Amino acid sequence: MTSDFDVIIVGSGPAGVSAAFPLVESGLSVLMVDGGRQAKISPPTQPFLTARAEDANQWKWMIGESFHALQKHDGVSPKLRVPTQGYVFEEFEVANRIETQNFVAVGSLATGGLSNAWGCGVARLSVSELSQFPFNPSDIERSYETVARRIGISGRQDDDMSGYFGLDAWSQPPIQMDALHTHLYDRYTKRRATVAPLGFRLGRSRVAALSEDHAGRMACDSSGNCLWGCHRRSLYSASDELAILRQHRNFHHMGGFVVEGIARDGDCWSVEGLQEMSRERRSITARKVLLAASTLATTRLALQALNLARPVPLLSCPTAAFLLWLPRLMGTARVPAFGLGQLSFSLTMQDGISAFGSTFGTTGIPVSEFVRHLPLRRRYGIDLLEGLLSSCLVGNLFLPGHLSVAKATLRDDGSLLVDGGYSDRIPSLMAEAAKRLRKAYWQLGAILLPMSFKVGRPGGDIHYAGTLPMRESAVLGETNALGELCGLEGVHVVDGACLPTLSEKSHTLTIMANADRIGREVALMKFQGV
Amino acid sequence: MKILATGATGYIGKHFVRHAILRHHEILAASRRRPNAAIECISFDLNSTAEIHLPLDVKAVIHLAATTNSDFIHPDRELNAAALLLKASQRIGARFVFVSSQTACKDAPTVYGRTKWRIEQDVLLAGGWVVRPGQVYGGCERGLFGQLVGAVRRSPVILAFLPSPKVQPVHVDDLAEGMLRIIERDDIPPGVLCLASPEPVSFTRFMLAIASGRVRRHRWLIPIPVMLIHVVGGVLGRRLRIHLGLERLNSLFDLPLMDTTNDLQRLGLSLRSLPSGMHPSGSDRRRRLICEGQALLTYVLKERPCTSLLRRYVRAVEKLRGDSLLDLPAWTLRLPIALALLDDRAFALSARGTEFAWRLDAATTLAEATTQGARRFLGFGRSSGALMSLISISRAVVAEIIWRVLRIAGAPFLQRYMRSAGSQR
Numbered sequence: 001m002t003s004d005f006d007v008i009i010v011g012s013g014p015a016g017v018s019a020a021f022p023l024v025e026s027g028l029s030v031l032m033v034d035g036g037r038q039a040k041i042s043p044p045t046q047p048f049l050t051a052r053a054e055d056a057n058q059w060k061w062m063i064g065e066s067f068h069a070l071q072k073h074d075g076v077s078p079k080l081r082v083p084t085q086g087y088v089f090e091e092f093e094v095a096n097r098i099e100t101q102n103f104v105a106v107g108s109l110a111t112g113g114l115s116n117a118w119g120c121g122v123a124r125l126s127v128s129e130l131s132q133f134p135f136n137p138s139d140i141e142r143s144y145e146t147v148a149r150r151i152g153i154s155g156r157q158d159d160d161m162s163g164y165f166g167l168d169a170w171s172q173p174p175i176q177m178d179a180l181h182t183h184l185y186d187r188y189t190k191r192r193a194t195v196a197p198l199g200f201r202l203g204r205s206r207v208a209a210l211s212e213d214h215a216g217r218m219a220c221d222s223s224g225n226c227l228w229g230c231h232r233r234s235l236y237s238a239s240d241e242l243a244i245l246r247q248h249r250n251f252h253h254m255g256g257f258v259v260e261g262i263a264r265d266g267d268c269w270s271v272e273g274l275q276e277m278s279r280e281r282r283s284i285t286a287r288k289v290l291l292a293a294s295t296l297a298t299t300r301l302a303l304q305a306l307n308l309a310r311p312v313p314l315l316s317c318p319t320a321a322f323l324l325w326l327p328r329l330m331g332t333a334r335v336p337a338f339g340l341g342q343l344s345f346s347l348t349m350q351d352g353i354s355a356f357g358s359t360f361g362t363t364g365i366p367v368s369e370f371v372r373h374l375p376l377r378r379r380y381g382i383d384l385l386e387g388l389l390s391s392c393l394v395g396n397l398f399l400p401g402h403l404s405v406a407k408a409t410l411r412d413d414g415s416l417l418v419d420g421g422y423s424d425r426i427p428s429l430m431a432e433a434a435k436r437l438r439k440a441y442w443q444l445g446a447i448l449l450p451m452s453f454k455v456g457r458p459g460g461d462i463h464y465a466g467t468l469p470m471r472e473s474a475v476l477g478e479t480n481a482l483g484e485l486c487g488l489e490g491v492h493v494v495d496g497a498c499l500p501t502l503s504e505k506s507h508t509l510t511i512m513a514n515a516d517r518i519g520r521e522v523a524l525m526k527f528q529g530v
Numbered sequence: 531m532k533i534l535a536t537g538a539t540g541y542i543g544k545h546f547v548r549h550a551i552l553r554h555h556e557i558l559a560a561s562r563r564r565p566n567a568a569i570e571c572i573s574f575d576l577n578s579t580a581e582i583h584l585p586l587d588v589k590a591v592i593h594l595a596a597t598t599n600s601d602f603i604h605p606d607r608e609l610n611a612a613a614l615l616l617k618a619s620q621r622i623g624a625r626f627v628f629v630s631s632q633t634a635c636k637d638a639p640t641v642y643g644r645t646k647w648r649i650e651q652d653v654l655l656a657g658g659w660v661v662r663p664g665q666v667y668g669g670c671e672r673g674l675f676g677q678l679v680g681a682v683r684r685s686p687v688i689l690a691f692l693p694s695p696k697v698q699p700v701h702v703d704d705l706a707e708g709m710l711r712i713i714e715r716d717d718i719p720p721g722v723l724c725l726a727s728p729e730p731v732s733f734t735r736f737m738l739a740i741a742s743g744r745v746r747r748h749r750w751l752i753p754i755p756v757m758l759i760h761v762v763g764g765v766l767g768r769r770l771r772i773h774l775g776l777e778r779l780n781s782l783f784d785l786p787l788m789d790t791t792n793d794l795q796r797l798g799l800s801l802r803s804l805p806s807g808m809h810p811s812g813s814d815r816r817r818r819l820i821c822e823g824q825a826l827l828t829y830v831l832k833e834r835p836c837t838s839l840l841r842r843y844v845r846a847v848e849k850l851r852g853d854s855l856l857d858l859p860a861w862t863l864r865l866p867i868a869l870a871l872l873d874d875r876a877f878a879l880s881a882r883g884t885e886f887a888w889r890l891d892a893a894t895t896l897a898e899a900t901t902q903g904a905r906r907f908l909g910f911g912r913s914s915g916a917l918m919s920l921i922s923i924s925r926a927v928v929a930e931i932i933w934r935v936l937r938i939a940g941a942p943f944l945q946r947y948m949r950s951a952g953s954q955r
Binding site: 334381390 | 829832842846869873875888892898899900904914915918920922923926930933
């Protein structure tokens with residue numbers, strides 16, 4: 001029988017887009033479907049500090065006309081409160097029927113997925129980190145390069161983190177650092193030997209943000225709007241790449257189509273879902289289906305198609321956040337600066353467990369985000385931060401995903417229950433990390449503020465992976481080296497769900513490279529049937 | 531239901547008609563003049579002795595019409611008019627509700643009170659309902675309420691009688707609601723129903739409530755011993771007493787206390803508070819929410835918030851938290867810095883404190899997202915530098931310590947607010 005398309009890709013985030021390029025370029029007819037949510041509020045066009053000083057209507061993008069920021073008061077991250085990015089996160093759990101216990105589930109129905117509001121952290125897995133992946137590390141190297149060059153990353157610098165990130169060959173130079181980070185890095189270069197025994201290494205963050213114009217997007221101008229939405233599109237978003245994909249006549253995109261299930265249809269697969277605009281139930285067929293709907297949504301679709309009721313393990317990185325104070329820079333005037341990671345560290349701890357994190361300037365983040373965590377009366381908390389915050393940096397920390405004990409279970413009613421939790425080792429590991437960081441930063445002239453080191457809630461990292469891991473010999477609930485689900489020939493998992501391990505490093509670039517790798521391999525198979 | 535109302539153009543009548551129409555009742559006004567073109571009307575005069583014929587579809591008769599000035603009351607005429615109306619409604623089988631007065635008594639000091647009592651007897655005998663309202667207030671400024679508001683508006687002082695007489699207020703819309711329930715429900719047995727606040731308030735407090743809630747002006751109190759009025763009244767004689775309104779004052783001093791709890795319960799009626807009812811809109815919730823926002827925002831900003839910010843706070847709370855109010859202690863509204871006593875971790879964990887913490891967070895977030903907030907939170911326009919920062923940090927820490935000490939010292943005084951149950955409407 002003939003199908004509507006050669007391939008249907010479910011999801012238009014970084015994974016879906018990365019898988020699409022090689023397939024489309026090989027001439028296959030590809031349909032990409034997604035939730036289709038689009039931005040409703042335009043990001044600020046003035047630099048952040050100028051807008052704060054002058055824009056009488058700043059509340060419209062800071063809080064939102066429907067008081068979005070207040071409605072999301074309990075959200076785990078400031079990002080979830082930003083009205084301009086509300087569309088990225090809205091209704092994901094409901095539409096994809098995901099329920100949680102002790103777990104923060106974040107996903108996206110937006111075109112471009114979570115990459116519309118991500119931290120832009122990129123890293124490449126080392127050969128040893130790829131040891132559990134069922135393919136030769138060299139198979140993915142080319143994909144890393146392709147993706148890195150395609151999306152544009154910056155941070156190239158010969159520093160102690162060059163090897164850790166492994167991306168300098170394909171990177172742009174770094175975006176300009178602010179005064180605080182410059183000071184911190186200067187101290188590091190002088191005190192490297194003192195902090196090395198703590199397992200602490202520091203270098204520029206490698207980020208998918210442009211320091212040079214690239215593919216129609218503009219270089220970062222340090223306007224400080226990273227959190228609020230970059231109107232220059234310096235930060236990578238998969239939605240920007242759809243325009244490029246659309247130039248191919250064999251590529252089709254259908255927004256507002258939330259997939260509810262996939263089913264075998266002869267020798268094809270049919271993807272079933274609801275077309276939001278027409279409220280019409282539709283089913284579209286293809287030879288192959290690539291699931292790139294984000295780890296959680298993909299897991300539900302796969303388990304449902306497999307009719308698999310046993311829980312599958314879910315990897316997620318335990319996280320923490322902290323505040324650093326640089327007393328020497330007290331009273332520094334606030335200047336606009338890049339709002340995402342500027343310096344990144346890796347921390348090697350006992351048993352070889354390694355942590356990764358970055359530090360950010362505080363200027364682009366609302367002061368209210370800090371003041372409510374302060375053990376001070378509101379009025380004086382604001383006074384304190386007004387004097388203190390301009391010499392502070394925020395930092396985050398990620399531990400490897402195997403230290404979480406989350407699992408996902410398909411329930412009888414078809415919903416996916418995600419049950420979260422951390423390993424028993426987390427409290428001691430976090431305490432150790434805090435101690436090492438405190439010592440290391442002390443040497444660099446920065447004080448990790450007491451009580452500011454806070455461990456996040458399970459799932460708050462938004463790095464989910466590993467529910468349907470790629471294995472050399474996959475069994476039910478696992479995937480082969482091409483992400484193809486055991487028992488469902490022709491259905492490939494190309495997003496985080498198929499990663500067999502989740503390191504502490506930012507995992508997005510690896511997901512993209514893996515999707516590119518699978519896309520390439522699939523394109524080589526001869527299966528066209530249209 | 532078709533309801534015939536006499537006195538539909540009067541103070542209570544107007545509110546009753548509006549209320550009844552909102553509930554989809556049909557009103558037939560019995561009046562000397564037509565209330566408005568939209569309302570059907572038949573002619574009715576308290577002085578007329580002609581027999582009354584009512585349309586057959588009238589299901590209830592509300593008798594509100596009365597002469598309130600003792601100078602002009604002809605007790606027999608009023609009695610006769612009521613009797614005719616009562617007979618007419620009996621003929622068509624309509625319910626009869628007579629709106630009497632708190633002063634109604636066999637030997638009331640005024641003709642007005644005595645006349646009301648006599649009519650009551652007829653109504654009760656015929657199986658009708660009698661409503662005795664307390665001190666009716668609120669809504670449009672008419673009737674006795676209108677006169678009192680006018681007096682407070684005109685005069686810079688309020689006479690505080692000593693000892694102060696007690697009144698039992700009832701908002702005119704609450705009264706109208708009570709009357710409607712008597713008509714609408716079948717489980718209210720005929721008899722006398724007293725509708726007023728069960729807790730009497732001093733007449734002075736009532737007048738001050740008019741000053742603060744309605745006239746919105748400060749008024750001075752001038753104490754006047756009641757004895758003095760009695761003496762002056764005695765000297766002037768009855769005619770002059772009535773003419774000068776002293777007779778009416780006398781009835782105020784002799785007001786019998788009504789036990790209204792059971793009647794309110796029977797009708798399932800809960801009365802609004804006096805400050806709330808005094809507000810021209812009939813509720814001061816909005817005004818109190820504005821005061822709450824003003825206090826919280828001023829506490830956060832250290833200066834008065836701009837109007838648009840205050841309005842945004844009110845809109846945000848109304849949209850996200852419904853009708854509830856924090857009901858902050860009055861002293862924090864006057865002195866917002868004192869909110870530092872409530873802005874406390876331990877309090878934030880209690881039921882009431884959770885809502886306080888949410889609103890303080892909301893006020894902070896909203897305050898920051900303004901140009902005013904940018905100056906306050908980011909220190910725009912102030913000189914930067916290590917020394918300045920050090921000073922501002924030290925001042926914050928010192929202030930925090932002082933408030934912590936004050937909080938401990940003031941704990942016994944704060945308990946009452948903190949322990950009271952949740953936010954109030």
